[in-house]
Amino acid sequence: MDSFFIRYRNLLVLLVILVAQIIGLAVQVRRTDAGHVSLDPQDGPGVRLIRLWANAVVTPPERMMHSSKLGLGNLWQNYLDLRHVSEQNQDLQKTVDRLRLEQAEMLEDARQGQRLQALLDFQQKYVYKTLAAQAIGSSGSDQSRVFYLDKGSAEGLQRDMAVITPDGIVGKVREVFPHTAQVLVINDQTSGAGVILETTRIRGILRGNAAGQPQIVGLMADQRIQPGEKVFTAGGDQIFPRGLPVGVVEKVVRDPERDSFVDVIIKPAAHIDRLDEVLVITQALPTMPPQQQQDLATSEALKGGEAATIKDQKKASEIMAERLPGLTEPNAPAAQPAAAAGTQPGQAQGQAAPAAPATPATPKLLHAQHADRFSPGSAQEAPPETRTTEPKSRFDAKPLPGPRELPGPRMPQKREQTAPAGTTKGQPAPKAGHPAGQTATPRRNP
Amino acid sequence: MEVFGPNPRRELEIRRYPFLVYALVPLVALVLQAWLPRVLGRYAWFDLPLVITVYFALGRRSPIQGTLMGSAMGLFEDALSNHAIGVNGIAKTIVGFLAASVGVRIDVENHTIRLILNFLLSLLSGAIYVFIYRILLGLDLEWRWFTELFKAVGNSIIALVLFPLLDRLQIRD
Numbered sequence: 001m002d003s004f005f006i007r008y009r010n011l012l013v014l015l016v017i018l019v020a021q022i023i024g025l026a027v028q029v030r031r032t033d034a035g036h037v038s039l040d041p042q043d044g045p046g047v048r049l050i051r052l053w054a055n056a057v058v059t060p061p062e063r064m065m066h067s068s069k070l071g072l073g074n075l076w077q078n079y080l081d082l083r084h085v086s087e088q089n090q091d092l093q094k095t096v097d098r099l100r101l102e103q104a105e106m107l108e109d110a111r112q113g114q115r116l117q118a119l120l121d122f123q124q125k126y127v128y129k130t131l132a133a134q135a136i137g138s139s140g141s142d143q144s145r146v147f148y149l150d151k152g153s154a155e156g157l158q159r160d161m162a163v164i165t166p167d168g169i170v171g172k173v174r175e176v177f178p179h180t181a182q183v184l185v186i187n188d189q190t191s192g193a194g195v196i197l198e199t200t201r202i203r204g205i206l207r208g209n210a211a212g213q214p215q216i217v218g219l220m221a222d223q224r225i226q227p228g229e230k231v232f233t234a235g236g237d238q239i240f241p242r243g244l245p246v247g248v249v250e251k252v253v254r255d256p257e258r259d260s261f262v263d264v265i266i267k268p269a270a271h272i273d274r275l276d277e278v279l280v281i282t283q284a285l286p287t288m289p290p291q292q293q294q295d296l297a298t299s300e301a302l303k304g305g306e307a308a309t310i311k312d313q314k315k316a317s318e319i320m321a322e323r324l325p326g327l328t329e330p331n332a333p334a335a336q337p338a339a340a341a342g343t344q345p346g347q348a349q350g351q352a353a354p355a356a357p358a359t360p361a362t363p364k365l366l367h368a369q370h371a372d373r374f375s376p377g378s379a380q381e382a383p384p385e386t387r388t389t390e391p392k393s394r395f396d397a398k399p400l401p402g403p404r405e406l407p408g409p410r411m412p413q414k415r416e417q418t419a420p421a422g423t424t425k426g427q428p429a430p431k432a433g434h435p436a437g438q439t440a441t442p443r444r445n446p
Numbered sequence: 447m448e449v450f451g452p453n454p455r456r457e458l459e460i461r462r463y464p465f466l467v468y469a470l471v472p473l474v475a476l477v478l479q480a481w482l483p484r485v486l487g488r489y490a491w492f493d494l495p496l497v498i499t500v501y502f503a504l505g506r507r508s509p510i511q512g513t514l515m516g517s518a519m520g521l522f523e524d525a526l527s528n529h530a531i532g533v534n535g536i537a538k539t540i541v542g543f544l545a546a547s548v549g550v551r552i553d554v555e556n557h558t559i560r561l562i563l564n565f566l567l568s569l570l571s572g573a574i575y576v577f578i579y580r581i582l583l584g585l586d587l588e589w590r591w592f593t594e595l596f597k598a599v600g601n602s603i604i605a606l607v608l609f610p611l612l613d614r615l616q617i618r619d
Contacts, residue, residue, distance in 0.1 A: 010509035014543050017517050021532040021539070022582075028530045029583050037584040039530055047531055054525030061477040137526075140479035140490075141534075142593060143575070144527030147484065174528055184528055189588060210588030212488055273487040 039190070043175065052177055055148070059180050062137040063150060111295045129283035130164075131156060135275045136180075145188035145208060146171075147275065152179045160239050162281040168245040168269025169193065169233060170278055181280075185272050186246075187214045194234040195246050197264075200224045203234050206246065206266065212273075214247065216264040218255070225252050231266055241281065245269045461505040462617040471612065472498055472515070476522050491593070492600040493568065495519040499538055500567055501609055503545035504554040505616070512549075516542025530583065537574040541567050557606060564605040568598035 005012065028047060031037050043051065133149040151157055153176045161173040163183050171191065175182040184191050187208035195206045195216060202225065204216035219225070229249045235242025247268040255261035475494040483490035499519050503512030520538030524531040545567060552559055572594035579587045 010513075010543070010547075013510045014513050014539065017513055017539055018536055021517070021521075021535045025530050025532040025536075025578070025583060028532075029585070039585065050521070050531055051525045054522050057473070058477055058480055058522075058526060061473070062481050065477070065481055135484060137477075137480040138483045139527040140476075140483055140495075140523060141527050141529075142483075142488070142490070143587065144529050146526075146528045148480075182528065188528065189586070190528065210590050210593075274484065 048175070051175060051182075055177050055180055055182075058137065059148065062148070066134065066136045066150070114295050129281070130279040131282050133157075133181075133278055133280055135183075135278060142212065143189075145185045145191075145212060146174065146182050147185065149173075149181045149183060149278070149280070150179070151280070152177045152181045154178050156282055157181045157280055158282075162240045162244075163278050164240075164244060164281065165270045165275070165278055167271065168247060169240055170270050170272055170275065172239050173280065183278075186268065187212045187272060192237070193240055193246070194237040195231050196234040197225065197249070198230040198232060200229065203236075204264070206231075209263075209265075213250075214266045214268055216266065219262050219264060221254075221260055221262045225249060225262070225264060227251055460507055463505075463615055464617065467612075467615045468502075471615075472519060476519070476526075479523070480526055491596040492604055493571070493597060494604070495523055496538060496541065496568060496571055497564065497601050497605050497608060499542045500545045500564055500605065501612055503542045504549040504560075504563070507546055507549045509543050509546040512542035512544075512546030513539055514542075516540070529579075533575055533578050533583075536578055537571045540574055541571050544570070560605055560609055561602045564602045565598045568601040569594060572597065 027044070028040060029037055030040055131151065133151040133155075135147050136150045137148040139146045149157070149163075157173055157176050159173055159176055163170045163172060169186060171183045171185040171188075172193075173181050174184040185208070186193055186206055189208050189210070191207050193206040194203065196203045200222065202219065202222065204219050206214050206216055209215050216231070227249050231246040231249065233240040233242055233244045233246060247266040247270075250265045250267040252262050252264050255263050472495070475498040479492075479494045482492075496519075499512070499516045502515050503509075506512065516538035517535055520533075520535035521531060523534040523538075527534075545563065548563065554560065576587065576589050579585050580589075
């Protein structure tokens, strides 16, 4: 028996190690409800511990090499390679002058855009809290397109945070360690991001292929998708905010497995093959600079002022309408021909009310159930002495408004302008088209 | 003396290295493998941990040591990736075992043999990787054969340059 183990010890050791690793693999995969086998997206404690150890061993030398590379690069660029610096400086100065002018113009456009955006109540999150990080290493395998950042949970990074550059999206944080983080790049085969095509508005899922190119998979064949079309994030994946550039369509190829589907190969906007500095979106809430917040507040205030004015006008109109409840026939037609009234609305006194369109439909006088001398239309039948008598109270002398005198939103201003002598402040005054002398002959409703 | 030993040729050609070489060379290979693709981009057609595994397996001529070395390097690579831990581990375990087993029977000083061995073992490692991923685990993995071919060529060229340099680090009587 001993001779057996001694004789085949090499094979036995090999088998033991292989079986142990196969068991370890079996623990890491799982079968989904749909019957597919997939890797557990979140590593178990044991697996995470192994990754943490490997990371702890490899990261310090990587960080050192990255720093020395930067140091050597800076030494070369800042001290040794200074040829043509003077010419470059002059060119850059000219560029700066030109950019300053452009910046001034663009700043004004940006402010206007923010105001319009606020007025339209778009709550899109274009400004975020980000954290700059350096890419210090990769997985070393072309089958696993991940890289490592020099910042981790101690600096506030968390899983599933979006990683971007000013050019476009890069990937998402897959695993976080104390001082490093693993980023899954968008061209990895296991990645996924919701994207939308700019002009055709077709949505799809972005993932990588074997060649390391990001592609939108599972799209129905569509002739409208052409190379050169821009692709942005769709914002539905809870990782990438909406509207970030992804890249442009490079080509459209047929899905090898499904005939009616195509894969859209994307040329990424960010240089994902050679990344140095990236930004991690650590907060998705808007955190605008003070100047932008001030502009936004100003536009909000303007919007609020306009809304308050309109509300006041509507309220005044409603109050005046309530004061004349009997003059409006509920079943009356909405509009009355202007000619029937004998006067043109808005012509009298030469004042055209700006708020005239807001005036309700022309009211008709209702028949009085118990007519008296104050009833509309009975003024001419009243005895002459009565007509000259001073009113007993301020309500008695109230000249009824004509049929076209329903108060509009600007009623209080008009009242001051057209209030005849003898009318009391606070009473409904004769309106445009019906001066005080004409109110004695109101038109009855037929 | 050579005549009386059970395996005199093998006894003579087992190489020994300082402990630091065993510790640092694999570590440097792992670090460079993780760092260089960032510099070279998509043209990083090499697998330094595999080359180092083959070198030590051939030099030590011990299948057990080759197995352990390959297993450790592969697991390390897996741990740095986002894939399951063990895929590279199994592939490089087998490669280390085979390299050591072959090293007992052939002259590992010959450059042509080193070149061919590295080329074949690189292809074998890629094939085992794909087999485990697609057949054993049943996971989706797109695979391009010419990338593996380029990688095998790259490994062979690197081995051609690196092996003589590492030979200088061995302990000589």
